[in-house]
Amino acid sequence: MRRTISTLVIAALAVSLSGCGAGQNASTRQVNQVTDGVEASITTDGNNIKIVNLLVVAAPGGNAVLVGTVVNNGDNDDALLGVAINGSTANYSGNSVLPKNTPIVFEGDRATAKAVLAGFGAPAGSRVKVGLFFARAGEITLDAIVRDTRDTYAGVTAAIDVPMATPAPTVKK
Numbered sequence: 001m002r003r004t005i006s007t008l009v010i011a012a013l014a015v016s017l018s019g020c021g022a023g024q025n026a027s028t029r030q031v032n033q034v035t036d037g038v039e040a041s042i043t044t045d046g047n048n049i050k051i052v053n054l055l056v057v058a059a060p061g062g063n064a065v066l067v068g069t070v071v072n073n074g075d076n077d078d079a080l081l082g083v084a085i086n087g088s089t090a091n092y093s094g095n096s097v098l099p100k101n102t103p104i105v106f107e108g109d110r111a112t113a114k115a116v117l118a119g120f121g122a123p124a125g126s127r128v129k130v131g132l133f134f135a136r137a138g139e140i141t142l143d144a145i146v147r148d149t150r151d152t153y154a155g156v157t158a159a160i161d162v163p164m165a166t167p168a169p170t171v172k173k
Contacts, residue, residue, distance in 0.1 A: 037068055038142045047137040048074035049098070056085055056120075056128055056146045057107075063158035064120035064146075066090065066130065067107045072098035076136060080104055083115040084131035086122060090115040098134075107156055116158045124148035 037053030054068030064085050072078050078098040083090040094113030095104055104113045122128050123146065130144045147153050 036145050036147060038144050040140055040142050042134070042137040042140055045137075046074060046076065047078070047134075048072065049078065049134060049137045049140075051132065051140065051142065054130060054142055055144050056122075056130065057153045057156040058120065058122065058124050058146050058148055059116075059156060059158040060149065061158060062118070062120055064090070064117040064122070064128075065107065065156050065158055066115035067147075067153065067156060069103050069105050070098065070132065071103045072100055075100060078137055079135040080113075081133045081135055083133070084129075085115070085117040085120065086128040086130075088117055088119075090117040118158075122146050 037055040038051075039053065040051045042049040050071045050073060052069045052071065054066070057065045057067055059065050066083060066085065070080060077100070080092075080096045080098060083092050092113065092115045094111070096113070098104060105111050106113055106115060126146050127143050128146055129141050131139060131141045133139050149156055
């Protein structure tokens with residue numbers, strides 16, 4: 001009898017201490033997003049594209065700048081063909097090839113691409129649709145927040161680095 005009671009007490013303690021007894025409203029089940037950016041993935045038809053911390057910065061002059069990271073965790077290479085912000089095609093420059101585990105980073109010290117939309121009018125704090133178009137994985141649309149250019153995003157500008165053409169030397173006769 002004593003052995004049975006000990007077994008029941010140990011089982012009850014194991015359930016209560018492991019959190020299994022907390023039910024559907026346990027605090028560990030109430031996970032909140034810790035960044036402003038949205039996250040999504042495309043995992044159909046052998047694809048494994050991850051979009052991480054994606055948001056839009058309302059830059060001075062009425063421009064929108066995309067911030068975030070896109071990673072291909074799949075075995076097949078893909079390519080980011082374009083970006084649309086709020087239904088309009090953004091000016092996209094930089095790396096578009098997505099080999100396995102090589103990210104495309106929009107903005108920051110490790111940026112490999114830039115997407116800017118001129119004539120953007122959405123205010124900071126609002127949400128806009130951002131579409132990403134891939135050669136293999138297809139299209140995904142996310143509902144991203146618009147931030148202003150302060151705090152973490154103070155260095156974000158709509159300036160696009162375009163290589164200057166070197167003038168050809170002129171031949172004198």
